[in-house]
Amino acid sequence: MTPQHPSPRLRTRAASAIALACSTAALLAAPLAHADTGKLVLTGGVSSVEGAAGGGISPWAVIGTQATDGQTGASVHISRAVTRDYGLTATGVAVGLNDRLELSLARQDFNTRATGTALGLPGLHLKQDILGAKLRVAGDAILDSDTLMPQVAVGVQVKHLRSSGLDATLQALGAKRTGVDLYVSATKLFLAPGILVNGTLRATRANQNGLLGFGASLGGADGGYELQPEVSVAWLLRPNLAVGVEVRGMPDKLRRAGAAAGLGDGLRASHWKDVFVAWSPSKNVSLTAAYVDLGPIVPATTNGRRQTGAYVSAQFAF
Incomplete structure (x- = not known):
């Protein structure tokens, strides 16, 4: 089956948006290195794998960077997760x-390792770009800390999975390579x-x-x-040290499509x-x-193993 590729117009728009986001962050970061920002440490969360401020795998209602009211801030991050x-x-x-308001851009590189080899695609990397925006619509996490009022934000993430050797398989399953997530935190x-x-x-x-x-639409x-x-x-064990847990619900849309393709439960997913x-x-x-448990990911090629392992991340915010 011939894989579909994004139109030249879509590629041009995506490239322009990514370049604009990178240029904006670069221009802002230099002068902000000396800005007198006043946010308490860790109250802006850390950078998630999708770029939005929060925990490692989930966005929070907080606005990232060290900027407070009347200020503009910027942050950069790099994260790495290794599972079985x-x-x-x-x-x-x-x-x-x-x-x-928070604007973010993240790029993900997923190394399929043995799964790519099992699919006849050794060295397969799945790469995704995520453009995000988050708007605080109510409350203030710090100023309302002595009340029951939470900080509330709404967000959008526009995701584009780049073309790879897996395109024909995703197309056969009826899966698209571009999607939009909407959330409220x-x-x-x-x-x-x-x-x-x-x-x-x-x-999502x-x-x-x-x-x-x-x-997915197959079957x-x-x-x-x-x-x-x-x-x-x-x-918060100390003002600069926190421990915690996260649970993120994950759709299981590929399970039925995988069964229709003769894979049984080989494409099932579970919560992160x-x-x-x-x-x-x-x-x-x-x-x-962090210790992560991402559940089964393409268990048809990994003997159903849960993808547990380690996650590390560094963020620099101004």
Whole structure:
């Protein structure tokens, strides 16, 4: 089956958007290195693998960077996850405006390792670009810390999976290579005990975060949007040290399509989870390490193994 490729117009628009985001972050970062920003460390979260500020795998309602009201900030991050059969590298930039609006760009590189070889595609890397925007619409995590009012934000993530040797397979399953996630997040910080709780509800069609495309139609599979919950809880042991857990719901849209293709449950998916520790050695630097459990990813080629492993991330924010 001949794979479909994005039109020249789509490629041009995507390249222009990516170049604009990178240029904006670069221009902002230099002057902001000396800005007198006043946000408390770790209260802006860390950079997720999708670029939005929050935990490692889920966005929070907080606006990233060190900028507060009336300020503009920027951040960059690099993250790496290694599981039993796969590896994921994510890099990104973000801009925070007036502690109200966050714009982000992330690029993901998913090394399929033995799975690519089993599919006859040795050295297969799945690469995805994610453009994000998040708007705080109510509350303030710090100023409302002595009330029950959470900080609330709405967000959008536009995802594009680049062309690869897997295009024909995704097309046969009825999965697309471009998708849009919509979400609403509520973050509540209890400052006295140092507890942060976040809940996110995401409307998505993404298979394994979009790394295996979006939706599916083979065998009558449901390719529409689903609402998936995401929950994070963090405990500030010290002002610059936090530990926590995250659980992120993941659609299982490829299971039925995989069964129709003769793979049984070989494409099933399950929720992502992590247990993390985040440390900020200085106001502008945060380091995160985590144990991750991403459930089965293409279990047809990995004997059904759960993808558990380690995650590390470094963020520099101004």
